[in-house]
Amino acid sequence: MEPIGDPQDVAEREGPTFLASGGELGRLIAGYDWAATSLGPTEVWPAHLRTTVGLLLRSPVPIVTLWGEDGIMIYNDAYSVFAGGRHPRLLGSKVREGWPEVADFNDNVMKVGLAGGTLAYRDQELTLHRHGRPEQVWMNLDYSPIPGEDGQPAGVIAIVVETTGKVRAEAELRVTAGALAELNAELEQRVEERTRERDRMWRLSTDVMLVADFNARIEAVNPAWTALLGWGEGELLGQDFLALIHPDDLAATLREVGNLSSGRTTLRFENRYRQKDGTYRWLSWTAVPDERFIHAVGRDIQAEKEAAEALRRAEEALRQSQKMEAVGQLTGGIAHDFNNLLTGITGSLELLRSRLAQGRLTDLDRYITTAHGAAGRAAALTHRLLAFARRQTLDPKPTNVNRLISGMEELIRRTVGPEITVEVVGSAGLWTVLVDPNQLESALLNLCINARDAMPDGGRITIETANKWLDDRAGHERDLPPGQYLSLCVTDTGTGMTPEVIGRAFDPFFTTKPIGQGTGLGLSMIYGFVRQSGGQVRIYSELGQGTTMCLYLPRHHGAEELADHAAALASAPRAERGETVLVVDDEPTVRMLVTEVLEDLGYTAIEAADGTAGLRVLRSDARIDLLVTDVGLPGGMNGRQLADAARELRPGLRILFITGYAENATVGHGLLEPGMHVLTKPFAMEALTTRIRDLIEDGA
Structure with a gap:
C-alpha cells in the first residue's frame, strides 16, 4: 500500500493523470499557469473539477466549462476548433473577457447556472468574432450546473453544437414548403437524438467507459459496450467485471485493481475482454480511483494487436528467408572447396595406382604426400564449418x-x-x-x-x-x-x-x-x-x-588442469592378457582400422555395426575394458545413448567417442562426464593408439 503523505504531495503526484489522453488541450492545460487564476495550480484542484476536465477532454463534441463566479474557461480540442483564431488565448480566461461581444448573454448563463438552473437553446443566433471579423452563427447550446463537493453549483458546463450550416440550408430550401417541412423534421430529429446522446459525455464516446467499485462490481457502463462487445447495459450492471477477463490476463488485472485501490492511476493497461459471442478483444485502459469507485475508459486496440502479430510473422518469414540464403552460400562454398580438395585426393590416388601398375616405384611419396595434404585441408574445412555452426564437439x-x-x-x-x-x-x-x-x-x-x-x-x-x-x-x-x-x-x-x-x-x-x-x-x-x-x-x-x-x-572458478606429458611413452605398451575393447561404428572401414590398431596392441576387439548390437554385447558376460563408439549410429540409438546405457550396465566403463559430426546435445552440450573422451574424425592412427592407451591405463 502506498504511504499516506501530505495532501499537497498526493495532489502533486496524481494531478497530471486526469489530463492523460487529452490531446493538444491536455498538454496546454498541463503547461498553463493556473496559479495566476482563481482556480489555483492543478495540484489543488478539487476532485469534481478534475473528473469533469478529464471527461470533457476525451469527448469529440465541443465542450467548455465555466468555473467559478468569473466563469474561468477550460475546454477540449473540439471546442478549440469552434473557437477559431481565439484559441489558445481563451484557455484560462474569464468568459466575459473571452467573448466580449456576447458578454450579456454569458452573464445570464452564469447567473442561471450558478443558481442551479439549466438552459437549452436551439439554433440560437449570435454574432461572434472567431477569425478577426464578425460572423453570424447559429448554435445548439446546453448549459448545466456542475455540483461542487458541498452540493452547490461550482461552475457551468456547456455543450456547443454549431448548426449554422443547417440553418442556412433551411433558408435556402424555404422555396419549397413541403421539402422544407420534411427537412426540418429530419434535422430536428437528428439534432434531438444527438443532443440526448451527448447530454452525458460518456454517451458520446466510442471508447467503453466503466464505473465499478473496488470489488469489481459494475455500477455503470456507456453504450459503447453494446457497440463494441455486444453486451447490453442490463446484462452488465451489478455483475463482476473480472468474469469477463481472459484467464491469462486475470492475475495482472487483479494486481492493477489493487494498485487502483491504493490510490494509483492506471495508464495504458492492456487486457482482453470477452465479447458476447465468446471471443475476446484487446482493450487499453486508463483508470482513476476516487473514494468509492474506479472510473475507467477502455480503447479498442484489437486492430493494433493483429497488425503487430502480422508484423511479427512477416519478420519471422524474413529471418527464415535470410537463413535459407545463408544455407545457399554455405552449400555453394562447400561444393567449391571440397571439389578442389577431392580432385587433389582422387588424382593423386589414380596416379599412385598407375605408377604401381607400371612398376614405377619412384616418386610415390610425392603422390601420397599430396593426397594426405588435401585430406588434411578437407578435415580442417570440416572443423571450421562445424565451428561456424556451433556443432563441433568441444573438450573444455x-x-x-x-x-x-x-x-x-x-x-x-x-x-x-x-x-x-x-x-x-x-x-x-x-x-x-x-x-x-x-x-x-x-x-x-x-x-x-x-x-x-x-x-x-x-x-x-x-x-x-x-x-x-x-x-x-x-x-x-x-x-x-x-x-x-x-x-x-x-x-x-x-x-x-x-x-x-x-x-x-x-x-x-x-x-x-x-x-x-x-x-x-x-x-x-x-x-x-x-x-x-x-x-x-x-x-x-x-x-x-x-x-x-x-x-x-x-x-x-576452478584450478587449471595441467597435462602430464612426462608419462607419454615413445611406443604404446602391449595389452595385458584378456583386455577387451568393444568397437561400435556403422562404417566397416572405420571398424576395420580401429580393430587392426587394437589387435596390433594385443587387445581383443569385438565389433558391432549399430547401437542395438553393441547393447547386446554389453548385456552379455563378455569382458569389456573400453567402449569405442561413433556418435551418429543407425537404428534409433545414437552413440551417447549407447554410452549412457553402458554406464548403467557397467559403471565406470571408459568410453571413447569417435565422430566427424555431433550435435552438442548428443555429447552433453560440450561437457563430457568423467571417463568419456572424444576423438574427431579424421584422426591419425598414432592419435588413436595414444588415446586408447591413456584410457585403458587410466581405467586400470
Whole structure:
C-alpha cells in the first residue's frame, strides 16, 4: 500500500493523470499557469473539477466549462476548433473577457447556472468574432450546473453544437414548403437524438467507459459496450467485471485493481475482454480511483494487436528467408572447396595406382604426400564449418590463457615472420576459463595470421589479456550477461576495416583476401567456437588505424588442469592378457582400422555395426575394458545413448567417442562426464593408439 503523505504531495503526484489522453488541450492545460487564476495550480484542484476536465477532454463534441463566479474557461480540442483564431488565448480566461461581444448573454448563463438552473437553446443566433471579423452563427447550446463537493453549483458546463450550416440550408430550401417541412423534421430529429446522446459525455464516446467499485462490481457502463462487445447495459450492471477477463490476463488485472485501490492511476493497461459471442478483444485502459469507485475508459486496440502479430510473422518469414540464403552460400562454398580438395585426393590416388601398375616405384611419396595434404585441408574445412555452426564437439578444460599464449609465442613469431613485431601483455592474476585449449590455440593463431595479412609492409601485433567485470551496460554493449570475463585481444597496426566489412566479418565464406588465399571461414569459426563456449567476439577497427579483435570468455572458478606429458611413452605398451575393447561404428572401414590398431596392441576387439548390437554385447558376460563408439549410429540409438546405457550396465566403463559430426546435445552440450573422451574424425592412427592407451591405463 502506498504511504499516506501530505495532501499537497498526493495532489502533486496524481494531478497530471486526469489530463492523460487529452490531446493538444491536455498538454496546454498541463503547461498553463493556473496559479495566476482563481482556480489555483492543478495540484489543488478539487476532485469534481478534475473528473469533469478529464471527461470533457476525451469527448469529440465541443465542450467548455465555466468555473467559478468569473466563469474561468477550460475546454477540449473540439471546442478549440469552434473557437477559431481565439484559441489558445481563451484557455484560462474569464468568459466575459473571452467573448466580449456576447458578454450579456454569458452573464445570464452564469447567473442561471450558478443558481442551479439549466438552459437549452436551439439554433440560437449570435454574432461572434472567431477569425478577426464578425460572423453570424447559429448554435445548439446546453448549459448545466456542475455540483461542487458541498452540493452547490461550482461552475457551468456547456455543450456547443454549431448548426449554422443547417440553418442556412433551411433558408435556402424555404422555396419549397413541403421539402422544407420534411427537412426540418429530419434535422430536428437528428439534432434531438444527438443532443440526448451527448447530454452525458460518456454517451458520446466510442471508447467503453466503466464505473465499478473496488470489488469489481459494475455500477455503470456507456453504450459503447453494446457497440463494441455486444453486451447490453442490463446484462452488465451489478455483475463482476473480472468474469469477463481472459484467464491469462486475470492475475495482472487483479494486481492493477489493487494498485487502483491504493490510490494509483492506471495508464495504458492492456487486457482482453470477452465479447458476447465468446471471443475476446484487446482493450487499453486508463483508470482513476476516487473514494468509492474506479472510473475507467477502455480503447479498442484489437486492430493494433493483429497488425503487430502480422508484423511479427512477416519478420519471422524474413529471418527464415535470410537463413535459407545463408544455407545457399554455405552449400555453394562447400561444393567449391571440397571439389578442389577431392580432385587433389582422387588424382593423386589414380596416379599412385598407375605408377604401381607400371612398376614405377619412384616418386610415390610425392603422390601420397599430396593426397594426405588435401585430406588434411578437407578435415580442417570440416572443423571450421562445424565451428561456424556451433556443432563441433568441444573438450573444455580449466585453462590458464597466459600459459597457453606463452606456449604458442614462438610458433606465432615464426608464423608471422620477422617483419612483424609481436608483443605479449599478460595480465597478472589472470582468471581461469573453461575452454577447449586446442580450439583456443587455433583461434589465436588464426587471429595473428589475419593481423599479419593486414600489414603487408610490416608492423606490430599486440596480444593482451585482462580480467573484465561487465555491468549491465557493458554487458548489453557486448551482447553478454553481466558478470566476470577474461578478455583476449589481438591488435594490429594494419589497414583496418570499413563498417561494411566489420558488419560481414563473421559471415561464412566472406573474405577480403584475393581468390585462393582465404576460405572466408576463419572468423566465422572463431565466432562459433567462442559463442559455443559462452563468450562473445567483438571487432574494434577504423580504416587506416588498425584493428583489435577481442574474445570475451566467462570466468571459471576452478584450478587449471595441467597435462602430464612426462608419462607419454615413445611406443604404446602391449595389452595385458584378456583386455577387451568393444568397437561400435556403422562404417566397416572405420571398424576395420580401429580393430587392426587394437589387435596390433594385443587387445581383443569385438565389433558391432549399430547401437542395438553393441547393447547386446554389453548385456552379455563378455569382458569389456573400453567402449569405442561413433556418435551418429543407425537404428534409433545414437552413440551417447549407447554410452549412457553402458554406464548403467557397467559403471565406470571408459568410453571413447569417435565422430566427424555431433550435435552438442548428443555429447552433453560440450561437457563430457568423467571417463568419456572424444576423438574427431579424421584422426591419425598414432592419435588413436595414444588415446586408447591413456584410457585403458587410466581405467586400470
